[in-house]
Amino acid sequence: MLNNIFLKTMRDQMASIFWWSAGFIFISIYLSYFFPFMSENTEIFKIMDSLPPVIKNLMGDVEFVSTPAGFFNLQPFSYFAPIMILFYSVSRGVGVIAGEMENGTLDLLLSKPVSRSGVIFQKVLSISLALGIIHIFFFLGMVLGLVLFKIDLNTIKLAEAIISLYMLSISFLTISVTAGIFFLKKRIAIGLVSGYALISYLINAYAPAINSFQIARIFSPFYYNSGNSPILNGLNLNHLMIQTFIAVFFLIASILLFKKRDLYS
Amino acid sequence: MKEMTLPVIRIENLSKYYGKHRGIEDVSFEVDRGEIFGYLGPNGSGKTTTIRIMLGFLHSYRGDVNIFDRNIKKDLLPILSRTGYLPGELSLYGNLKVSEFLKYFLNLNKKTGKNLMKDLLDRFRCEPDKKISSLSTGNKQKVGIIQAVMNDPDLVILDEPTRGLDPLMRQEFYALLRELKNRGRTILLSSHVLTEVEKVCDSVAIIREGKIVAIENIHSLRTKNYKILEITCRGLMDRKRIKLLKNITGLEFMGNKMKCHLHGDIDPLLKALGKNYIIEIESSSPGLEDVFIKFYGNKNAE
Numbered sequence: 001m002l003n004n005i006f007l008k009t010m011r012d013q014m015a016s017i018f019w020w021s022a023g024f025i026f027i028s029i030y031l032s033y034f035f036p037f038m039s040e041n042t043e044i045f046k047i048m049d050s051l052p053p054v055i056k057n058l059m060g061d062v063e064f065v066s067t068p069a070g071f072f073n074l075q076p077f078s079y080f081a082p083i084m085i086l087f088y089s090v091s092r093g094v095g096v097i098a099g100e101m102e103n104g105t106l107d108l109l110l111s112k113p114v115s116r117s118g119v120i121f122q123k124v125l126s127i128s129l130a131l132g133i134i135h136i137f138f139f140l141g142m143v144l145g146l147v148l149f150k151i152d153l154n155t156i157k158l159a160e161a162i163i164s165l166y167m168l169s170i171s172f173l174t175i176s177v178t179a180g181i182f183f184l185k186k187r188i189a190i191g192l193v194s195g196y197a198l199i200s201y202l203i204n205a206y207a208p209a210i211n212s213f214q215i216a217r218i219f220s221p222f223y224y225n226s227g228n229s230p231i232l233n234g235l236n237l238n239h240l241m242i243q244t245f246i247a248v249f250f251l252i253a254s255i256l257l258f259k260k261r262d263l264y265s
Numbered sequence: 266m267k268e269m270t271l272p273v274i275r276i277e278n279l280s281k282y283y284g285k286h287r288g289i290e291d292v293s294f295e296v297d298r299g300e301i302f303g304y305l306g307p308n309g310s311g312k313t314t315t316i317r318i319m320l321g322f323l324h325s326y327r328g329d330v331n332i333f334d335r336n337i338k339k340d341l342l343p344i345l346s347r348t349g350y351l352p353g354e355l356s357l358y359g360n361l362k363v364s365e366f367l368k369y370f371l372n373l374n375k376k377t378g379k380n381l382m383k384d385l386l387d388r389f390r391c392e393p394d395k396k397i398s399s400l401s402t403g404n405k406q407k408v409g410i411i412q413a414v415m416n417d418p419d420l421v422i423l424d425e426p427t428r429g430l431d432p433l434m435r436q437e438f439y440a441l442l443r444e445l446k447n448r449g450r451t452i453l454l455s456s457h458v459l460t461e462v463e464k465v466c467d468s469v470a471i472i473r474e475g476k477i478v479a480i481e482n483i484h485s486l487r488t489k490n491y492k493i494l495e496i497t498c499r500g501l502m503d504r505k506r507i508k509l510l511k512n513i514t515g516l517e518f519m520g521n522k523m524k525c526h527l528h529g530d531i532d533p534l535l536k537a538l539g540k541n542y543i544i545e546i547e548s549s550s551p552g553l554e555d556v557f558i559k560f561y562g563n564k565n566a567e
Binding site: 002003004005105115 | 283313317320321322323324342343345346348350352353354355356357358360361365368369370372373374412
């Protein structure tokens with residue numbers, strides 16, 4: 001596992017991959033267990049119906065939430081899953097270079113015959129694979145929950161929703177790598193990317209209720225993840241292409257920035 | 266064959282600024298094959314900046330660095346594949362075992378040097394199965410030294426290499442440097458410890474405030490260097506006679522004690538003390554800054 005930077009990065013993530021996958025499996029099964037109570041509980045609908053219109057818009061149509069697709073679109077795909085997966089993406093992405101810099105190990109690494117672009121490429125590839133594994137277990141956990149509690153949900157569309165979420169996580173991964181290289185300080189980069197994630201999340205979430213957010217949401221990576229509600233409507237190829245563009249754009253930007261960057265001790 | 270006659274390191278007019286602040290200015294020197302070259306200077310003088318440019322960590326504002334007759338801007342990776350490096354502020358991957366860490370860096374070098382690694386582990390009494398996070402500072406430094414030379418590189422760049430090493434391991438390290446030199450390897454040793462440089466280096470460049478103030482053969486540096494002596498006698502010394510000695514400066518008398526800077530041999534001083542009963546002689550080397558002030562202060566001011 002220590003033959004190259006890609007494998008070393010995988011090795012460093014082994015425990016995280018295990019626990020994150022286990023967490024997603026657990027929460028997926030738990031949500032499937034919870035769904036029948038939710039769909040039959042009229043009290044919750046009454047409470048939801050009494051919420052202010054902006055909040056109601058954010059949560060979706062009350063009756064719709066009682067269907068499997070509506071429920072899972074709301075939870076985990078609108079709240080829990082993106083927030084959790086971004087936590088992984090941002091922390092790992094920022095750590096690609098800024099983490100090595102803060103640990104003081106970047107000097108040793110770059111004193112070996114490995115190119116700066118190679119370091120970024122191998123690390124990003126490794127974290128992308130780890131995220132892929134976590135998403136696969138997320139999907140398997142969801143399917144297991146649906147089977148265990150006999151919930152009728154289109155698994156193809158479920159897979160498409162998870163692919164869309166995966167692309168969101170990759171977008172934020174490369175954005176975080178770039179921020180990490182720009183600041184070379186983990187805390188600042190994490191703060192900045194998290195702030196951007198929060199603002200862009202809220203803009204996308206409130207856009208249906210607030211007109212002035214309609215244009216702004218095109219700058220939100222969340223729009224290209226959840227704007228089309230892939231668990232209901234399947235993947236939007238245009239959105240998928242934009243997500244891919246964001247990921248590739250920031251990957252190239254991070255490589256170009258890192259090549260130019262002076263690395264002080 | 267061409268490379269045999271060319272210097273391994275050729276640095277010409279290298280300059281680097283940090284915004285408006287000076288990093289280094291017009292640094293030039295050459296290091297030949299098989300040479301142990303000391304790069305001396307106090308903290309913040311520009312040693313590490315020079316090394317970081319040589320390794321491609323920093324981009325120079327002006328000037329050229331050629332190593333193995335290749336320019337670092339064009340051929341950095343082939344240069345690095347033949348270079349070992351020990352950073353001044355060493356940090357290792359604490360979650361790895363010593364052997365795992367070394368194997369990882371061997372793999373990154375894309376060369377096999379496993380036998381050398383094992384020999385070095387034995388030589389520096391490193392336990393390969395220990396986790397790096399559990400090692401003392403000195404033991405981490407030993408691992409750092411091993412990773413720098415385990416590939417048998419043609420050039421070794423060492424930044425403050427003996428930091429944290431105990432006296433025995435320091436001697437072992439000096440012996441290793443001599444062996445590398447005998448095998449034709451080139452070593453650039455950056456240090457602010459003059460005694461260390463005197464011990465192992467063939468020649469030195471001295472950098473002060475970002476500028477090279479001297480490039481000298483170590484013999485020449487030795488003759489310019491001095492020892493600080495503190496001598497305690499029973500009874501008063503013959504002060505007039507001692508003051509006449511030409512290889513004594515900075516003379517101070519305090520009762521039955523004297524303090525001075527001794528340049529060269531001690532014999533004339535002992536003879537000047539004559540029949541005095543000497544209780545104690547304490548000898549120490551001056552700090553590098555003292556040598557700067559003494560020999561290069563005026564030159565630098567110009």
